[in-house]
Amino acid sequence: MGASRDLDFSEYFAARVQRFRRVAFAFCGDWHAAEDLVQAMFVQLYRRWRRVRPDTVDAYARRILLNLFLAGRRTSGREYVTSVVPERESPPGRDTPVRLDVERALADLTPRQRAMVVLRFLEDLPVAEVASLLGVAEGTVKSQTARGVEALRAVLPAPTAEER
């Protein structure tokens, strides 16, 4: 039973870790912090692994990740020891001007606004699901994401005639 559980969990981890790390990075803007969030998310998920229905596991994992991000778990001092040293070099050409502008625009948003923008446009979740995840009205999600989108568009290059 335990071995089967771990096998399933390992498969899920392998299939989803990169996706959730990207979401976490979009939430917090730091790859190390993103990995901490994702690791904490998987640790919590493991505790309830047997009780989570397969068709809802993504939603459940996303909710954990969001709660961890909003609760600032990363700074609460709870850390998990891993055998991998997290420090590594930044890949060449990573910090392009547009990328830095997007990063600044995201950093200017409140954590909840940022989470709404990420969930709506990176995770492609419908407004209703984002509202449910954050415990707010759909109207709030619409208005807050509109502000976030406005802030992001202000730093994005103007679309070319073809793109228009």
Added chain:
Amino acid sequence: MEDVRTALTAYVTEGEPPLGLSEDAVLSAARRSRRQHLLTGVVALVVVVLALGLAVVVLPHRDPVAARPCPSASDTRSALVDRLSCVIGHAVRSMLDPAAQITRLTIPGEAPPEDPFHLIADPAGDAPRDALFHLGVRVTDARGSGSVYVVIVPSANSGGPPCEEPGELLCRREQTPQGVLWLSTLRSGDVLTHRVALATSGAVVQFSSNNSGVLERAGVSLPAQRPDPALTLAQVRELALTPGLDF
């Protein structure tokens, strides 16, 4: 909105560093966390069970009637005894440390009642009030053992115990709205007794407290079992003035 989607996707994919999380490390941390979580749950459960066990053992020995209102009926002697016993029990307990042990001082031939404050009624007539009501309890706390006695005589105002008794350290009379109070402190050997009697138009109510947990008996010298009586003179005075000890 496609531009925002594209920008966000590029933000999280361009220059993405290699994955620093390993499956083994995360699984190992998850197992460890789960074990800690289970252990915490077990410890919490044990604490709850212990607390409940303690409550089951301790609570039945605490006063179960402390907060219960006293009955008001006095139409039979039994009802009158129940009412007076309840009023006396509440009044005396309120003056003692909650941790103090209260046990009945039984007179020869008496089986201790469940409520140590249950009055004995020695009949003196047919009416419910025509009796001599009395009781004694031993009070044991950190300072030792002492006693509290109550005597209620439902007769016309006959006055309190006379002053100038042997061993009298203090004796005074006091007029109160409820009636006349007689207060005295007596010494007999090492035993000190505070005694206060209230004489109303319908009864004499007398409370006394000493520093011996042994039943008072005529001609028997009592051992002192604590430095002072279980209750102070002021407390005994307050007991004598307890509302509800009328007929």
